[in-house]
Amino acid sequence: MPIDHSNAQNIAQVLTEALPYIRRFAGKTIVVKYGGNAMKDDSMIASFARDIALMKLVGMNPVVVHGGGPQIGAHLEKLGKKSEFIEGMRVTDEETMDVVEMMLGGLVNKAVVAALNQQGGRAVGLTGKDGGLIRAKKMLVGGKDIGQVGEIEKIDPRVITHLEAGGFIPVIAPVGAGENGEAFNINADVAAGKIAAVLQAEKVIFLTNAPGVLDKDNKILTGLTVPQVEGLISDGTIYGGMVPKVRYALDAVNSGVKSAHIIDGRVDHSVLLELFTDAGIGTLIRG
Numbered sequence: 001m002p003i004d005h006s007n008a009q010n011i012a013q014v015l016t017e018a019l020p021y022i023r024r025f026a027g028k029t030i031v032v033k034y035g036g037n038a039m040k041d042d043s044m045i046a047s048f049a050r051d052i053a054l055m056k057l058v059g060m061n062p063v064v065v066h067g068g069g070p071q072i073g074a075h076l077e078k079l080g081k082k083s084e085f086i087e088g089m090r091v092t093d094e095e096t097m098d099v100v101e102m103m104l105g106g107l108v109n110k111a112v113v114a115a116l117n118q119q120g121g122r123a124v125g126l127t128g129k130d131g132g133l134i135r136a137k138k139m140l141v142g143g144k145d146i147g148q149v150g151e152i153e154k155i156d157p158r159v160i161t162h163l164e165a166g167g168f169i170p171v172i173a174p175v176g177a178g179e180n181g182e183a184f185n186i187n188a189d190v191a192a193g194k195i196a197a198v199l200q201a202e203k204v205i206f207l208t209n210a211p212g213v214l215d216k217d218n219k220i221l222t223g224l225t226v227p228q229v230e231g232l233i234s235d236g237t238i239y240g241g242m243v244p245k246v247r248y249a250l251d252a253v254n255s256g257v258k259s260a261h262i263i264d265g266r267v268d269h270s271v272l273l274e275l276f277t278d279a280g281i282g283t284l285i286r287g
């Protein structure tokens with residue numbers, strides 16, 4: 001039987017085209033924020049995990065920061081509690097904080113870790129409490145105390161750099177520790193932006209359930225700058241959960257991260273499409 005070389009040809013072509021991008025990002029830290037809305041079923045998580053495992057395999061240093069807002073909301077509902085958000089931040093009483101810590105540090109974190117390991121990665125899950133990673137204090141939202149919502153006081157990235165050096169993929173749940181070890185609920189976009197800044201990452205990529213930041217006519221805004229962003233927030237084009245994403249994407253690039261991207265995490269291989277094409281996908285935010 002004749003040997004069919006066509007598949008090998010395809011693979012060779014793809015690898016050749018990928019090579020300049022692999023070279024560009026090899027050894028670079030890339031923070032990927034994995035939103036709860038982009039992990040709605042096992043096949044979405046598996047697809048995400050394949051991309052991240054591949055990044056590691058070709059020499060990049062992916063750092064995953066995940067959310068889990070919808071998963072927390074679903075569990076609260078089972079307990080008969082309604083979710084309430086102010087400016088994209090969950091109102092977090094003591095009982096809610098327990099659920100947040102259980103869901104983010106437990107079920108959601110381990111689902112992401114297991115999926116990565118299933119794809120041949122060596123992932124290690126941690127919360128901001130581990131290794132003194134995230135020190136937090138109460139965040140006032142719109143001047144109001146809305147419970148255990150935390151803002152980041154300090155990040156000690158040593159646990160991340162140690163894991164990276166050992167060949168592991170850090171998977172971080174955004175729960176911080178207060179002065180007395182108490183838990184704070186930190187919005188995952190805030191945590192990802194700040195961690196990217198402290199690591200001076202090459203990129204921070206936010207995976208969400210929209211194709212990017214959309215304008216009033218639902219068209220993707222492919223590029224955004226600082227003055228545009230505040231205008232779009234104040235006229236209501238950017239609202240709800242997109243507000244912290246855009247604000248902390250900007251904060252990251254203003255703090256030295258080369259670029260921030262908001263992309264559709266529901267699309268297969270969205271991270272690779274962003275990394276391995278010149279045009280990228282979704283919305284690019286520059287300082």
Ligand SMILES: Nc1ncnc2c1ncn2[C@@H]1O[C@H](COP(=O)(O)OP(=O)(O)O)[C@@H](O)[C@H]1O
Pocket residue numbers: 034035036037038067068069207208209210212213214215237238239240241242243
């Ligand atoms: N201008 C906008 N473009 C796209 N999405 C927007 C915009 N403004 C608000 N949103 C909302 O923000 C949501 C994404 O934020 P969020 O629900 O917090 O997701 P995630 O779990 O990924 O953090 C979108 O699904 C959409 O409903």
Ligand SMILES: CC(=O)N[C@@H](CCC(=O)OP(=O)(O)O)C(=O)O
Pocket residue numbers: 034035036037066067068069070072088089090100149150174185186187188189241
């Ligand atoms: C303070 C605050 O709002 N914390 C978030 C943390 C999870 C998160 O940010 O999840 P997504 O990225 O999936 O939205 C929450 O409790 O929902």
